[in-house]
Amino acid sequence: MNLDELPISFxxxxxxxxxxxIYLETTMSLAFDGRxxxxxxEDLGRERYRLSDNAETLFMALSQGYQPAxxxxxxxxxxxxxxxxxxxxxxxxxxxxxxxxxxxxxxRMLETQFxxxxxxxxxxxxxxxx
Amino acid sequence: MPSATPPLTLxxxxxxxxxxxTWDEAVPELAWKKLSTKGFPEAYYxxxxxxxxxxxxxELAVECYYKPSILQGLPAALSLSLTYNHQRxxxxxxxxxxxHLNKSLHLPEDERLVGHPHLHRPxxxxxxxxxxxxxxxxxxxLWEDFLLLANLLEAPELDLPAAGDRLL
Numbered sequence: 186m187n188l189d190e191l192p193i194s195f196x197x198x199x200x201x202x203x204x205x206x207i208y209l210e211t212t213m214s215l216a217f218d219g220r221x222x223x224x225x226x227e228d229l230g231r232e233r234y235r236l237s238d239n240a241e242t243l244f245m246a247l248s249q250g251y252q253p254a255x256x257x258x259x260x261x262x263x264x265x266x267x268x269x270x271x272x273x274x275x276x277x278x279x280x281x282x283x284x285x286x287x288x289x290x291x292x293r294m295l296e297t298q299f300x301x302x303x304x305x306x307x308x309x310x311x312x313x314x315x
Numbered sequence: 316m317p318s319a320t321p322p323l324t325l326x327x328x329x330x331x332x333x334x335x336x337t338w339d340e341a342v343p344e345l346a347w348k349k350l351s352t353k354g355f356p357e358a359y360y361x362x363x364x365x366x367x368x369x370x371x372x373x374e375l376a377v378e379c380y381y382k383p384s385i386l387q388g389l390p391a392a393l394s395l396s397l398t399y400n401h402q403r404x405x406x407x408x409x410x411x412x413x414x415h416l417n418k419s420l421h422l423p424e425d426e427r428l429v430g431h432p433h434l435h436r437p438x439x440x441x442x443x444x445x446x447x448x449x450x451x452x453x454x455x456x457l458w459e460d461f462l463l464l465a466n467l468l469e470a471p472e473l474d475l476p477a478a479g480d481r482l483l
Contacts, residue, residue, distance in 0.1 A: 258354025
């Protein structure tokens, strides 16, 4: 493999779900678990797309022992909005974008999952080191 | 925030998994509660302490999480865990599209990325972060597999919170 080909080999894995929905993932993972950073990408038509984590980042944190406090949502919202994404009342990280900005938001989604999972890691009732 | 549990050794974690355990007969079914913290997933949670009144100083429990998908056409996510002070010792995850990464170059490449459903159990150097693939199965069968591996007897059947009016 030469250097030109290397970037392709680092690319996303794509899992088709339906005609309008795919799941894209990387080989980077959440801070508290080996779950790969990834997200759903929905084709809304007319060159518009919706990115979503289906609230799975926070679901994974809950299943690993994170116990949410009411104030945490506000702090998480700040983290998410810094990345130009949104955090819903149901804990879903999402954004709707035109095709031209898709690569921008795709990177922000991964940064958000990374940041949010580090936030949750600090609040886990166990230590990372064994 | 709860105080952090001291790290377990691999041997101690395996001993907790392998010791025979019995479900609390006073709890004849999984009692699901809806998580109600604003801004968090609309998920359901069932916490079932084992050894409710015995001499153990630790807290061993079965913790289950269930989340219907927000996006249309996707299965619900289910997470089953045997925990020690909320730290996962043994677990089964099902229903999500993403993969789990085993961060070890000692594993063959096709065992590094594991889809759902999968099993988590301690492995050298990866007390909780090692996953191995499970065959696609009904959720009730995954629950039975989980109970068997957790050496947990007399547990109720998996009763999912499908109907809202049955929730606590």
